[in-house]
Amino acid sequence: MSEHLDKIREAIVGGLHNEIEELVSSAVDAAIAPQQIVNEAMIPGMDVVGQKFSTNEIFVPEMLVAAVTMNKGLDLLKPLLQKAGSVSKGTIVMCTVKGDLHDIGKNLVIMMLEGAGFEVIDMGVDMNVETLIAKVKEIKPDILGLSALLTTTLPEMAKVLESLEANGIRNQVKVMIGGAPVDDAYSEKIGADAYGGDAAEAVQIARELITG
Ligand code: B1M
Numbered sequence: 001m002s003e004h005l006d007k008i009r010e011a012i013v014g015g016l017h018n019e020i021e022e023l024v025s026s027a028v029d030a031a032i033a034p035q036q037i038v039n040e041a042m043i044p045g046m047d048v049v050g051q052k053f054s055t056n057e058i059f060v061p062e063m064l065v066a067a068v069t070m071n072k073g074l075d076l077l078k079p080l081l082q083k084a085g086s087v088s089k090g091t092i093v094m095c096t097v098k099g100d101l102h103d104i105g106k107n108l109v110i111m112m113l114e115g116a117g118f119e120v121i122d123m124g125v126d127m128n129v130e131t132l133i134a135k136v137k138e139i140k141p142d143i144l145g146l147s148a149l150l151t152t153t154l155p156e157m158a159k160v161l162e163s164l165e166a167n168g169i170r171n172q173v174k175v176m177i178g179g180a181p182v183d184d185a186y187s188e189k190i191g192a193d194a195y196g197g198d199a200a201e202a203v204q205i206a207r208e209l210i211t212g
Contacts, residue, residue, distance in 0.1 A: 004030055005041040008073065012045025013052075015065030020073045034080040035200075038108065042073055046104070070104055074111070082115035089116065090210040093135055094145035095123035096179075097156035102149035105179060105199075109145065112199040113206060120145075129156070129163045136164070136173055142210050145202070146192075148179040157182075158190040174209040178202060 004027040011020045027037050049066040052058045092113060096106050103125045110120045121139060123132060136144055144164075146157050157177050164170040177187055178196040187195035193209060196202035 001030065001032055004032055005037065008037060008041035009045040009048070012042055012066055012069050012073070013048045015062060015069050017065060017069040017072055020069045021076055024073045024076050028077075028080065034077045037077060038074070038081075042070055046070060067104060071107075074104070074108065078111055081111050088119045090142040090206065091119045091121070091139060092143040092145055092206060093121045093123060093132070093139055093141040094147070095127035095132060096125040096147045096149075097153050097160065098126060098128050099156060100148050100150050100153040101125050102147070102179075105149065106145075106147040109147070109178065109196070109199045109202045112203050113145075116203045116207070118203075118206060129159050132160060133163050133167055133169075136169060137167070141173060143174045143176055143206055145206075146175065146177045148177075148182060151181045154181055154186065157186075157192070161190050161192065176202065176205055176209065 004023070008020070008023050008027060010016075011023050024037060027041075028034065046066065049058065049063055053060075053063050094106060094110055094113075096103050106122075106125075110122055113120050121135070121141065123135060132144075144160070146160060148154050148157060161170070161175060164173065164175070174193040176194045176196055177190075177192045182195055184195050194205045196205050
C-alpha cells in the first residue's frame with residue numbers, strides 16, 4: 001500500500017500531471033480508500049511543495065503544475081468521495097475570500113460536504129464581499145463557508161462578518177471558516193461560529209451548526 005501512496009505523493013511534488021490519473025487509479029484498484037489517498041499521499045505532497053516554495057527550491061510555475069496534478073487526482077476521486085443522500089442536510093454557500101486564488105482545499109471541503117448530503121453553492125475564488133452578501137440574501141443558506149490560504153487575505157474574513165452585521169443578516173446564517181492560516185483563536189476574534197481544520201472536521205462542524 002505504501003508504495004502506491006509514495007508514488008502519488010512524489011507525483012504531486014514533481015507535478016507529474018500526465019501520470020497522476022494512472023497512479024491514483026491503480027491505488028483505487030489496490031483497494032486503498034480514497035480518503036486515505038487524499039490524506040496520506042496527496043495533501044502531504046502539497047505540504048512538501050509548500051516547503052520547497054518557502055526555501056526557494058521551486059517557484060510559482062512549479063507550484064501551479066503541482067496544483068494541476070492535485071486537481072486531476074481529486075477529479076478522479078470525486079465520485080468515490082461523494083455518496084450523497086437524496087435529502088439535503090442543509091444549504092451551504094462557500095468561497096475563497098477576496099484576493100485569494102487557492103481553491104484546492106475549498107474544493108475538497110465541498111466534495112466532502114456534498115458527499116455528506118449538503119447542498120453546496122460554490123462561489124469560487126477571489127470573492128468580493130458585495131457579491132457574497134447578495135448571494136446570502138438570495139439563497140438564505142444555513143451556513144456560509146469561507147476559505148483563505150494567505151495571511152494577507154485573512155482580514156477579508158473579518159470584512160465578510162462585518163458586512164453581514166451591517167446588512168442586518170448576521171443572525172440568519174452560521175459562518176464557518178477554514179484554511180491553513182486560520183485557527184480557533186482567529187475564528188473567535190472575528191466572531192465566526194466555527195473553525196474547521198480539515199475537510200472531515202468541516203463536515204462534522206456543518207452537522208453541528210445545523211442541528212444546533
Ligand atoms: Co500558494 N501559498 N501562493 N499557490 N500555495 C501557500 C498557501 C504558501 C503557504 C506556500 C509557502 O510559502 N509555503 C504561501 C502562503 C504564505 C502565507 O500567506 N503565510 C503561498 C503563497 C505565498 C502564494 C503566492 C503569494 C505566491 C506568489 O505569487 N508569490 C500566490 C498567491 C496567489 C493568490 O492567491 N492571490 C500563490 C499561488 C499559488 C498557486 C496558484 C500556484 C497554487 C494554488 C492553486 C489552486 O489552489 N488552484 C498554490 C499552492 C498550490 C500552494 C500550496 C503549495 C498548497 C495549497 C494546497 O492546495 N494545499 C500552499 C502551501 C501549503 O499549504 N502546504 C501555498 C492542499 C489543500 C488540500 O490544503 O488548502 O490547507 P488546504 O485546505 C485544507 C484545510 O486548510 C481545510 O480543509 C482542507 C482539506 O483538508 N480548509 C477548510 C480549507 N478551507 C476550508 C474551509 C472550511 C473548513 C476547512 O470551512 C469553510
